[in-house]
Amino acid sequence: MKVKLGMIDKQLRFKGILMKALTQKSSEAKYIASAKSAKKALAARAGKNIDGLRCGEEWIPRRGGNGEIRIRIYRSPGGSGAAADPAGVPGILWLHGGGYSLGIPELNTDAYKNLIAAHDCVIVAPDYRLSIDAPYPAALDDAYDTLLWMQANAARLGIRDDQLMAGGESAGGGLCAALSLYARDRGEVNLAFQMPLYPMIDDRMQGESAQDNNAPIWDSNSNRWAWKLYLGELHGGDVPQYAAADRAEDYRGLPPTVTFAGELEPFRDETVRYAERLREAGVPVEFELYPGCYHAFDMMVPKADVSRRATAFFMRAYKHAAEHYFAAQPGGPAVDAAAADAGSPRSLLQNDPQ
Numbered sequence: 001m002k003v004k005l006g007m008i009d010k011q012l013r014f015k016g017i018l019m020k021a022l023t024q025k026s027s028e029a030k031y032i033a034s035a036k037s038a039k040k041a042l043a044a045r046a047g048k049n050i051d052g053l054r055c056g057e058e059w060i061p062r063r064g065g066n067g068e069i070r071i072r073i074y075r076s077p078g079g080s081g082a083a084a085d086p087a088g089v090p091g092i093l094w095l096h097g098g099g100y101s102l103g104i105p106e107l108n109t110d111a112y113k114n115l116i117a118a119h120d121c122v123i124v125a126p127d128y129r130l131s132i133d134a135p136y137p138a139a140l141d142d143a144y145d146t147l148l149w150m151q152a153n154a155a156r157l158g159i160r161d162d163q164l165m166a167g168g169e170s171a172g173g174g175l176c177a178a179l180s181l182y183a184r185d186r187g188e189v190n191l192a193f194q195m196p197l198y199p200m201i202d203d204r205m206q207g208e209s210a211q212d213n214n215a216p217i218w219d220s221n222s223n224r225w226a227w228k229l230y231l232g233e234l235h236g237g238d239v240p241q242y243a244a245a246d247r248a249e250d251y252r253g254l255p256p257t258v259t260f261a262g263e264l265e266p267f268r269d270e271t272v273r274y275a276e277r278l279r280e281a282g283v284p285v286e287f288e289l290y291p292g293c294y295h296a297f298d299m300m301v302p303k304a305d306v307s308r309r310a311t312a313f314f315m316r317a318y319k320h321a322a323e324h325y326f327a328a329q330p331g332g333p334a335v336d337a338a339a340a341d342a343g344s345p346r347s348l349l350q351n352d353p354q
Helices: 010-023 028-045 109-118 138-152 171-186 220-234 268-280 305-324 333-342
Strands: 054-061 068-075 089-095 122-126 159-169 193-197 257-262 285-290 346-350
Touching: 010 305, 028 220, 054 138, 068 109, 068 138, 089 109, 089 138, 089 171, 109 122, 109 159, 109 305, 122 138, 138 159, 138 171, 159 171, 171 193, 193 305, 257 268, 257 305, 268 285, 285 305
Parallel strands: 089 122, 089 159, 159 193, 193 257, 257 285
Antiparallel strands: 054 068, 054 346, 068 122
């Protein structure tokens, strides 16, 4: 899908042109080099707090003793959790984007603030392993281990264990969709709601929007190279549904969902298809498609009129979910095992006394 300048929303054009010039790569090798360079640059932002939120950091163990996961914890400035609300608040596992190869949790400032303002919650954001260091299933394993840790530590975190939610944008949305499938099938932990925004879920790039897409921010070349990195030896072969959620054949039993996408982005068709297939499986879905918008438009130009509409739509759906959607945990041995696995994490709590 060839994207011409006139097709882009006027308020998004300048930033789109600028970002295309700054980020577009001409080869796979340059994409990989850029991802590695970005990792080094972003290391300086790791651990930075967000003004207006109570921020904390912990390291939690991976299953099997395979190292630790750094997680960021964000709360409302007024102090959410058991002290403020004896019943607890929703706990959101948020997974950052970046093509599975880029990014850190600290980049999603606006999303955290918007979610907490829409309905009080505690956000747990793992610094999951990137594909430039470890391909699938490393990122999914880190996401699932974090979810189990949230389940086991719900009372300490001040979150409702019957309102565990997951969300993320782009590759984070893809991880969210995969995590929902994985959690459903393992039966150890239940999600009450999922928020996979313009998710990266189709390694086959089947839709017309994914073919020869030259739009700003994320195009077909970047998408292809990113999938190759993430899938590693699986690329081009028998890819499991937990790596690319579009490959799943059964969406029954997944949590209620909100998602949206830009009309001009590579993930348009797979997001539309995902929403349709969820509905066919009986899953409540709220979905909107925004004309004239490239990938991650809401993050790139948050003050544009269309970005404000998308954010308002997303926040309304989340607020409704926080007030209406609940999913009791299985309980029993699964929770006990998760608690034992979580152990006593090392903590670096910043502005966040427990």
